[in-house]
Amino acid sequence: MVFRSGFACFVGRPNAGKSTLTNALVGSKIVITSAKPQTTRHAVRGIVTRADAQLILVDTPGLHRPRTLLGERLNDIVRTTLAEVDVIGFCVPADEKVGPGDRFIAAELAALRAPVVAIVTKTDSASRKQVAEQLIAVSRLGEFADIVPVSAVAGEQVGVLADVLVGHLPEGPLLYPEDVQTDNDTETRIAELIREAALEGVRDELPHSIAVTIDEIRLRENNPGITEVFATIHLERSSQKGIVIGHKGSRLKAIGTTARAGIGELLDTRVHLDLHVAVEADWQRDPKKLDRLGF
Template identity: 65%
Template sequence: MTLLDDDATGSQEYRSGFVCVVGRPNAGKSTLTNALVGEKVAITSSRPQTTRHAIRGIVHRSDGQLVLVDTPGLHRPRTLLGQRLNDLVRATWAEVDVVGLCIPADEKIGPGDRFIAAEIAEIPKTPKVAIVTKTDLVNDNQLAEQLMAVAELGVEQGIEWAEIVPVAAATGQQLDLLTGLLLAKMPPGPPLYPEGELTDEPEETLVAELVREAALEGVRDELPHSIAVVVEEMIPREDRPEDRPLLDVHVNIFVERDSQKSIVIGRKGARLREVGTKARQQIERLLGTPIFLDLHVKVSKDWQRDPKKLGRLGF
């Protein structure tokens, strides 16, 4: 790892550390993480409970480095998978320098927001920043009302917000300000990751997430929770010329019932081909090489509730 010299940092003290981005499902956490990093490191979807891993995105600035941890949305679990996702969130909270709570500007504060605020109120000493997301979807009066509601939420839950910052990840509004405010709360120290590295997630995990994102688009409400994706292997195609490489990527999509398998595959395989096309474009951009994407849909009955199956699927 290369540390910055005095000339690179100037007289300003270099800071680095971890920020955990939390919030109820669909509060804009993954979109914010991607916008701050400048590249797609976390999948996004209009469906709740899209994120299933603590994805780390790395923000590089001349005066410091932020490691953003995008966690699954904390929720009241109905399955063993849900409980394990909640455990992952709480374990992450205990290890970061700042917790950022995302609350969308276009929805009134509800039970889910209060539930998470109450949870993070129990973390002693760690600074808490309220991030009001999706401000591009409201007018000035609505935003002012939401900012006041967020301040009141802090009083109600016994949280002294270190900052309350309105942002719009879609347009980039106030993202530089948010980055600077978060960086100011990091401890002095050298970069934690080399310059140019945007995430520490293995390529196989990112590929699996991109396939799952494509599979989530346009499906029925019950399906997102039932889809798991595993990359079986990624191997260079043999006998290809150096200037025309091809990577064979073999992926299994797991669902819980035969009826769900039919939904993912679609009529005469049309939907699965659509998933493959969308995912392949994203994966080729991520890996920087052409790929052959081989998708198979398999049934693993009630995998969300089976400890052994959860383990095999990486949870």
């Protein structure tokens, strides 16, 4: 039997369902998800290993018109990834009309060497008529190797999409051990789980202003069955602290409760989470602060 292995990248405008689709294909939550645009800020690799192939999915930030240095760096991540993968999945949501952002991305993809599979996502959020109309609209955006409708939430066509992507991979050996689902380090995954919890319920520009760093992870001295995690939530303005902390600390407590559950599942241990909120003025526009925060 021919064994294939290689890299696939999902690209699309912000909030096109790329991260949810990555998690569905991997079968585990390796990427945080949110209704907020630009949730993904790093190239996250999810690994799908099966009898005939190993598919490494690279989830990237959404391509967008940058307004900050952070936005420029996120776009650079996307373009670098696109130049290196074996197949590209171009995600367009079924419940939103094709727009200038989709046409811009389609034009960029046309200049690349890798085959492009157009993926109409979120089909569970649209009627059959809407899905059919979107498939036609997407087909007019360019020449695609395949076009696949899929719902990551409902699990519809996920296996079909995996088969299509694998079909575009070159023959090759295993690139990662069979039991590995992501190459992201634990510290990064914990920071992302905290940021995911912090994104819930906030609006306007605040989601873009939130970054999380891990200060320390250690086993509790008198009880090694508990892992202590110390983390900092970074904001851009002092006025944002009140929103994140909430009345008498209620919102920060809720963030901790939500994040602690995910971290406990990840580490398979009880977790004590200590969160601190700090202000890094205009960090999205400051190269030194971006470097320090891991961007």
